[in-house]
Amino acid sequence: MALSNVRLTGKRRRPAALLVFALAVLAVWNRPGAAEVPASAPALYTAAEVTALLGRADALGLDAAPAWRILLHWDGHESRVDDPAFFLAPDGKRDARAELQATLLALCTPAPGTAPAAADRFPARLEWLCEMLGLERTRLPVPACAEFEAAVRSLEPRQAVLVFPSAYLNTPASMFGHTLITVRGRRRSELMNQAVNYAASVPPDTNGIVFAFKGIFGGYPGYYSLMPYYRKVQEYSDMDQRDVWEYDLTLDAPEIRRLLLHVWELRNIRSDYYFFGENCAYNLLYLLEAARPGLGLTQRFNGIRFWVVPLDTVKAMREAGILANATYRPSLATRVRRDAARLSPEDGELARRIGTGELTPDALLAGNRLPADRAGAVLDLGAAYLQSLRGRRKISQETYQPRYFSILSVRSQLPPAAPEPADAAAPARPDEGHASGRLTLGAGSDGGRPFLELSARAAYHDIMDPGPGYVPGFEVQFARLDLRWEEDPGRLRFERLDAIRLKSFSPRDRFYRPLSWELNTGVVHERIGHAGRDAYTAYLDGGPGGVWPLGAGAWVYGVLGGDLRLGGVDDGAALGLGPKAGVVMPVGSRGQLHAYGQWTGFFAGDPAANWEAGLEQRWSLSRQLAVSLSVARRETWGFAANEAALRVFVYF
Amino acid sequence: MSRRIIALAALVCLAAAAAMAQDKGVPGPSSNTPRDNVGIGLGTLIFDGSDGLVQQVLAATTNGSCGNQTFAITSGTSGAKPWSKLVMNEEINHFVRDNMDTLAREMARGSGETLDTLAELMGVQPAERAAFAKDVQANFRRIYSSANVTHTEVLENLDQKG
Numbered sequence: 141m142a143l144s145n146v147r148l149t150g151k152r153r154r155p156a157a158l159l160v161f162a163l164a165v166l167a168v169w170n171r172p173g174a175a176e177v178p179a180s181a182p183a184l185y186t187a188a189e190v191t192a193l194l195g196r197a198d199a200l201g202l203d204a205a206p207a208w209r210i211l212l213h214w215d216g217h218e219s220r221v222d223d224p225a226f227f228l229a230p231d232g233k234r235d236a237r238a239e240l241q242a243t244l245l246a247l248c249t250p251a252p253g254t255a256p257a258a259a260d261r262f263p264a265r266l267e268w269l270c271e272m273l274g275l276e277r278t279r280l281p282v283p284a285c286a287e288f289e290a291a292v293r294s295l296e297p298r299q300a301v302l303v304f305p306s307a308y309l310n311t312p313a314s315m316f317g318h319t320l321i322t323v324r325g326r327r328r329s330e331l332m333n334q335a336v337n338y339a340a341s342v343p344p345d346t347n348g349i350v351f352a353f354k355g356i357f358g359g360y361p362g363y364y365s366l367m368p369y370y371r372k373v374q375e376y377s378d379m380d381q382r383d384v385w386e387y388d389l390t391l392d393a394p395e396i397r398r399l400l401l402h403v404w405e406l407r408n409i410r411s412d413y414y415f416f417g418e419n420c421a422y423n424l425l426y427l428l429e430a431a432r433p434g435l436g437l438t439q440r441f442n443g444i445r446f447w448v449v450p451l452d453t454v455k456a457m458r459e460a461g462i463l464a465n466a467t468y469r470p471s472l473a474t475r476v477r478r479d480a481a482r483l484s485p486e487d488g489e490l491a492r493r494i495g496t497g498e499l500t501p502d503a504l505l506a507g508n509r510l511p512a513d514r515a516g517a518v519l520d521l522g523a524a525y526l527q528s529l530r531g532r533r534k535i536s537q538e539t540y541q542p543r544y545f546s547i548l549s550v551r552s553q554l555p556p557a558a559p560e561p562a563d564a565a566a567p568a569r570p571d572e573g574h575a576s577g578r579l580t581l582g583a584g585s586d587g588g589r590p591f592l593e594l595s596a597r598a599a600y601h602d603i604m605d606p607g608p609g610y611v612p613g614f615e616v617q618f619a620r621l622d623l624r625w626e627e628d629p630g631r632l633r634f635e636r637l638d639a640i641r642l643k644s645f646s647p648r649d650r651f652y653r654p655l656s657w658e659l660n661t662g663v664v665h666e667r668i669g670h671a672g673r674d675a676y677t678a679y680l681d682g683g684p685g686g687v688w689p690l691g692a693g694a695w696v697y698g699v700l701g702g703d704l705r706l707g708g709v710d711d712g713a714a715l716g717l718g719p720k721a722g723v724v725m726p727v728g729s730r731g732q733l734h735a736y737g738q739w740t741g742f743f744a745g746d747p748a749a750n751w752e753a754g755l756e757q758r759w760s761l762s763r764q765l766a767v768s769l770s771v772a773r774r775e776t777w778g779f780a781a782n783e784a785a786l787r788v789f790v791y792f
Numbered sequence: 793m794s795r796r797i798i799a800l801a802a803l804v805c806l807a808a809a810a811a812m813a814q815d816k817g818v819p820g821p822s823s824n825t826p827r828d829n830v831g832i833g834l835g836t837l838i839f840d841g842s843d844g845l846v847q848q849v850l851a852a853t854t855n856g857s858c859g860n861q862t863f864a865i866t867s868g869t870s871g872a873k874p875w876s877k878l879v880m881n882e883e884i885n886h887f888v889r890d891n892m893d894t895l896a897r898e899m900a901r902g903s904g905e906t907l908d909t910l911a912e913l914m915g916v917q918p919a920e921r922a923a924f925a926k927d928v929q930a931n932f933r934r935i936y937s938s939a940n941v942t943h944t945e946v947l948e949n950l951d952q953k954g
Contacts, residue, residue, distance in 0.1 A: 329908065
């Protein structure tokens with residue numbers, strides 16, 4: 141009925157108008173899409189939908205995906221992480237599928253009470269599952285970890301860097317290093333990079349033996365921590381005097397994001413620290429694999445060759461193609477030595493005396509004996525030297541403060557330092573050194589008897605092995621076995637088994653006077669007595685010494701060593717003492733010559749005066765191949781013989 | 793009675809710990825994160841280094857045993873209210889606190905990575921950094937005003953010159 145056709149007479153007009161007005165209002169009110177009616181929010185995934193998602197995750201086999209296994213730090217059988225807080229399923233440590241199901245469920249369901257949301261605890265898992273299953277974030281109770289997103293926005297990550305601090309002063313084992321990762325952010329300065337480090341948490345003042353035992357057998361919890369890189373630079377460069385290598389990593393922006401997401405998941409998560417296996421270097425590999433699944437880095441160390449040498453992980457990264465340019469950051473002590481080499485010996489000595497306080501800055505400047513620029517260089521070197529002494533705790537803060545301050549106060553009044561010369565050459569990169577395992581084939585004659593020699597060494601480096609990438613004078617050898625086959629009487633014989641051989645030969649100069657030392661132990665075959673009877677003795681020898689540079693890369697060493705023998709010798713045991721000295725010098729660019737002599741007087745047990753003098757010339761043919769020629773004359777318990785040998789070394 | 797037993801047990805534990813701690817101590821944080829208002833002077837060591845040879849060998853082999861439990865993202869003040877005093881800017885405050893000695897040495901010589909980083913944090917543009925370095929070298933004695941100057945004083949002195 142059209143309204144226009146209705147003619148209302150007077151008395152019914154007002155109520156009719158009211159009725160029309162009411163109908164009109166109601167019509168407007170109920171119009172769909174009107175502003176007053178709110179649109180319905182996307183609902184959380186229903187229980188049925190979640191069940192379907194769990195089924196789809198199973199169908200896709202997501203729990204077996206490499207990316208999932210990496211996020212769980214899977215070693216093939218179980219997760220390497222030991223903290224229950226890392227797992228949502230009760231048996232999550234051993235069951236990757238159960239953990240995935242529990243994670244998916246927790247991400248889709250609001251957390252009970254005040255418990256933290258799964259999305260806040262495991263943002264990397266959230267991101268990966270969303271991608272794999274096409275989850276709609278708006279339908280999850282928590283779509284992203286707000287704290288993480290804010291932190292990443294503030295950091296503005298642009299590149300990841302692998303940092304490798306090399307050897308401590310006087311500690312050969314440390315040359316196999318440590319690894320940590322830094323991320324370059326919005327700051328240009330490297331010092332402001334974000335450092336990610338995995339380390340054991342050790343209470344201060346721990347007894348040394350307890351420390352070694354617990355460190356080896358997983359007695360300490362390990363944690364990932366984040367801090368500004370400058371704190372690490374201070375620790376390594378200024379205090380520990382370790383040279384540092386910084387390798388650019390070829391990870392792109394999404395990969396760096398995945399790395400950071402996974403680091404966030406590991407916040408305050410404990411993973412037991414094992415020196416040989418699950419150490420700093422191994423645990424960092426999971427971060428890199430989380431960034432780029434398929435790198436296969438951790439797999440290399442999950443098998444028979446289970447020991448993880450940080451330097452080996454760097455080499456593995458190189459082979460996986462993720463390392464780019466390397467930057468060398470010399471330690472404070474290295475820079476002191478370099479700067480001293482640029483000054484005259486007289487100025488170097490002045491700088492040393494400034495650092496030790498024997499000469500005051502005012503006395504240095506008195507009488508204007510030195511031009512201003514030389515005085516500035518001397519004071520700079522003196523201050524750096526003094527700072528390095530404080531870093532090594534050779535001097536108390538009370539003595540240090542006024543001396544350091546007065547040097548710098550006077551220095552600041554002199555003209556600014558000249559720019560560093562650009563010719564400062566960096567040493568060879570540690571990852572370019574020879575491989576840690578070694579196989580030797582040799583032939584020679586010992587006491588007139590010809591022999592063939594086969595030797596295998598598990599690790600790592602002796603002072604005559606090819607030098608590039610290694611610290612000169614440092615030796616660490618583990619598990620070396622030498623076998624010989626003699627034509628007459630035609631038998632294969634065990635020649636030596638070295639358990640450990642360590643040398644720390646650090647040259648002394650006017651600034652630093654490290655004490656050198658060596659320590660060796662194992663079992664060795666010797667011929668003793670006039671008849672040359674075969675004997676096998678266990679030995680432990682070593683002692684302190686000194687090393688002095690001779691110029692042109694050559695150095696001379698002297699050690700006073702003790703020598704303890706058990707078994708083999710006539711009395712069953714012997715104890716001796718004696719000096720050892722030698723010279724090592726480079727020959728051309730690929731060779732080294734070692735001339736040595738040693739004498740040991742055994743005074744307890746079976747007495748004797750053993751001695752040896754020899755010469756060895758070794759050449760590197762390539763990075764993994766070397767050859768050597770050696771001659772020696774030795775006398776052991778009255779039996780004297782000459783030995784000459786040619787050996788080929790293959791590193792693998 | 794139980795309180796006395798606890799006290800006695802605590803004493804025994806302390807004695808045992810003291811006995812075990814005969815060696816000089818391996819690298820471990822001595823002052824984890826000093827509070828900002830505690831002034832740090834020259835020669836303060838962040839980490840408690842150790843000198844003993846045995847400790848060195850062992851420490852080196854259990855690499856990275858400095859268990860510092862920090863989990864701090866290096867954050868800046870992007871988007872935050874600009875600071876009124878340098879000492880209140882956490883990023884600069886911590887940087888100067890942790891780099892007192894190297895900063896002093898580079899200021900005195902007029903160049904260096906640490907000094908350049910400080911300039912960046914203070915908002916000095918790259919083109920102005922040479923002038924900044926020259927300026928701080930000339931004002932060194934005012935910035936590092938005494939041998940036992942603390943990092944908060946250095947920050948205040950840096951503020952005044954600006």
